[in-house]
Amino acid sequence: MSAPLLQVQGLTKRYGPRLACDGVGFALHPGEVLAVVGESGSGKSTLLGLIAGEVAADAGSVTYRMRDGVPRDLAALGPAERRALMRTDWGFVRQDAAQGLRMAVSAGGNVGERLMGIGERHYGRIRATALDWLARVEIAADRVDDPPTRFSGGMRQRLQIARNLVTGPRLVLMDEPTSGLDVSVQARLLDTIRGLVAELGLAVIIVTHDLAVARLLSHRILVMRGGRVIETGLTDQVLDDPQAPYTQLLVASVLAA
Amino acid sequence: MSAPLPEQGYNFAYLDEGTKRMIRRAILKAIAIPGYQVPFASREMPMPYGWGTGGVQVTAAVLGRSDVLKVIDQGADDTTNAVSIRRFFGRTAGVATTTRTTEATVIQTRHRIPETPLREGQILVYQVPIPEPLRFLEPRETETRQLHALAEYGLIHVKLYEDIARHGHIATTYAYPVEVAGRYVMDPSPTPKFDNPKMDDCPALQLFGAGREKRIYAVPPYTRVRSLDFEDHPFRVQRFDRPCALCGAEGVYLDEVVLDDRGGRMFVCSDTDHCEGRRAEGFTGEQAA
Numbered sequence: 001m002s003a004p005l006l007q008v009q010g011l012t013k014r015y016g017p018r019l020a021c022d023g024v025g026f027a028l029h030p031g032e033v034l035a036v037v038g039e040s041g042s043g044k045s046t047l048l049g050l051i052a053g054e055v056a057a058d059a060g061s062v063t064y065r066m067r068d069g070v071p072r073d074l075a076a077l078g079p080a081e082r083r084a085l086m087r088t089d090w091g092f093v094r095q096d097a098a099q100g101l102r103m104a105v106s107a108g109g110n111v112g113e114r115l116m117g118i119g120e121r122h123y124g125r126i127r128a129t130a131l132d133w134l135a136r137v138e139i140a141a142d143r144v145d146d147p148p149t150r151f152s153g154g155m156r157q158r159l160q161i162a163r164n165l166v167t168g169p170r171l172v173l174m175d176e177p178t179s180g181l182d183v184s185v186q187a188r189l190l191d192t193i194r195g196l197v198a199e200l201g202l203a204v205i206i207v208t209h210d211l212a213v214a215r216l217l218s219h220r221i222l223v224m225r226g227g228r229v230i231e232t233g234l235t236d237q238v239l240d241d242p243q244a245p246y247t248q249l250l251v252a253s254v255l256a257a
Numbered sequence: 258m259s260a261p262l263p264e265q266g267y268n269f270a271y272l273d274e275g276t277k278r279m280i281r282r283a284i285l286k287a288i289a290i291p292g293y294q295v296p297f298a299s300r301e302m303p304m305p306y307g308w309g310t311g312g313v314q315v316t317a318a319v320l321g322r323s324d325v326l327k328v329i330d331q332g333a334d335d336t337t338n339a340v341s342i343r344r345f346f347g348r349t350a351g352v353a354t355t356t357r358t359t360e361a362t363v364i365q366t367r368h369r370i371p372e373t374p375l376r377e378g379q380i381l382v383y384q385v386p387i388p389e390p391l392r393f394l395e396p397r398e399t400e401t402r403q404l405h406a407l408a409e410y411g412l413i414h415v416k417l418y419e420d421i422a423r424h425g426h427i428a429t430t431y432a433y434p435v436e437v438a439g440r441y442v443m444d445p446s447p448t449p450k451f452d453n454p455k456m457d458d459c460p461a462l463q464l465f466g467a468g469r470e471k472r473i474y475a476v477p478p479y480t481r482v483r484s485l486d487f488e489d490h491p492f493r494v495q496r497f498d499r500p501c502a503l504c505g506a507e508g509v510y511l512d513e514v515v516l517d518d519r520g521g522r523m524f525v526c527s528d529t530d531h532c533e534g535r536r537a538e539g540f541t542g543e544q545a546a
Contacts, residue, residue, distance in 0.1 A: 113415050
């Protein structure tokens with residue numbers, strides 16, 4: 001097996017007396033999709049924030065294998081290096097599209113921002129790339145100059161995905177990308193994500209409370225409760241034969257359509 | 258060129274010496290780091306914010322007794338703001354004032370750079386309303402400071418991208434962002450982009466004061482100032498399809514003057530000193546009276 005892309009060890013975060021994340025650790029390999037599931041308040045989003053460096057950890061480390069193949073402790077990176085990594089090799093798709101997009105800037109500008117951030121200074125090329133990416137996430141080309149405020153919830157999430165993938169990242173973090181969307185829109189979005197992940201060989205950490213999303217997208221699953229990982233394994237294994245009582249409850253509580 | 262008697266009871270150039278020293282320190286730092294916005298303890302001035310309190314403080318700090326001061330507002334020496342500030346320093350510093358660009362040693366300006374090329378030894382002081390070029394794209398000051406510190410200027414190109422996407426060309430005509438000495442991106446204050454090329458490699462010292470925002474920045478003499486653009490949409494200044502109606506000057510920035518309520522209008526030099534100088538030399542335009 002190849003060396004892991006991301007190695008998380010003993011991540012811990014306290015908010016006062018409350019433990020949001022308690023010694024969470026896992027390894028993620030290139031091209032692997034890991035689902036983090038659990039109920040609200042189980043520490044899923046905090047975990048994602050810790051990995052992305054947006055929340056300062058109380059203990060633990062996040063090690064990432066850079067493009068040159070050298071694993072680096074992310075806490076030891078300078079701000080310039082960290083930010084460069086975040087906008088080239090990583091993506092972050094937010095639950096609330098308004099946080100992940102520039103709502104006052106057109107769709108094309110949103111997709112082009114990362115390109116301009118890494119030094120692209122040719123308008124024609126930026127626009128062509130933006131149009132190409134909008135097509136790949138199934139947004140019509142004639143919406144390229146509309147701001148996301150005029151987009152539906154599903155389109156905003158698609159735009160976020162395009163904006164993040166335009167620089168060809170190797171790792172994408174997704175925080176509940178399908179929540180708040182109706183079922184048919186969800187299905188199409190999941191289909192798009194699954195296609196892109198397979199096509200680009202992305203490693204993904206997807207946080208979700210929806211077990212169907214985990215089933216559809218992920219290879220492995222991490223079940224969290226109260227800031228702890230209580231069960232982990234292959235997705236089908238965990239969902240079909242849950243060992244921990246809480247996981248059994250979680251699986252059993254899914255309504256059959 | 259008159260030097261009226263200064264008012265009694267004021268320190269030279271209104272501000273106290275401690276304040277002037279503080280501002281001079283900020284100016285020196287600004288000159289040392291071209292284009293970098295240096296915070297300073299902006300004072301209350303006897304005029305409202307937005308009327309040039311930053312420029313006035315910078316002028317007060319650099320003014321000496323032998324200086325000759327010129328103040329322009331939109332290129333004109335005779336508008337209210339220009340006249341008031343000129344009189345202010347006439348009364349509180351007793352320095353000589355002028356409207357002639359060539360005679361001035363310190364020129365405070367709002368919106369224009371004089372058409373007459375500046376020379377070594379002159380200081381051009383800009384009044385700046387919003388010093389942060391990234392402000393309308395990124396509202397957080399903590400974040401814009403990071404972006405400047407790390408020279409992450411992709412965002413400013415997003416603004417230019419939006420212009421082209423919407424208008425087919427870069428439609429920003431004033432406060433057009435520039436890169437100074439290959440490092441900091443700077444807002445040249447709301448000067449028309451027509452004047453941007455004059456900032457590049459200019460022999461005079463250019464100082465920028467933002468009173469409300471409490472920032473000073475500078476472009477030292479002979480510094481490279483490059484207007485940002487795209488490879489396939491290069492920076493261009495606006496062109497006028499007619500000469501000045503009074504002095505016949507071409508290649509200068511013109512103001513539109515409405516003459517009557519039947520659509521009559523004329524285009525005249527925005528730089529009044531330049532226009533008067535040319536007319537004194539005998540140049541005339543089509544509507545010269």
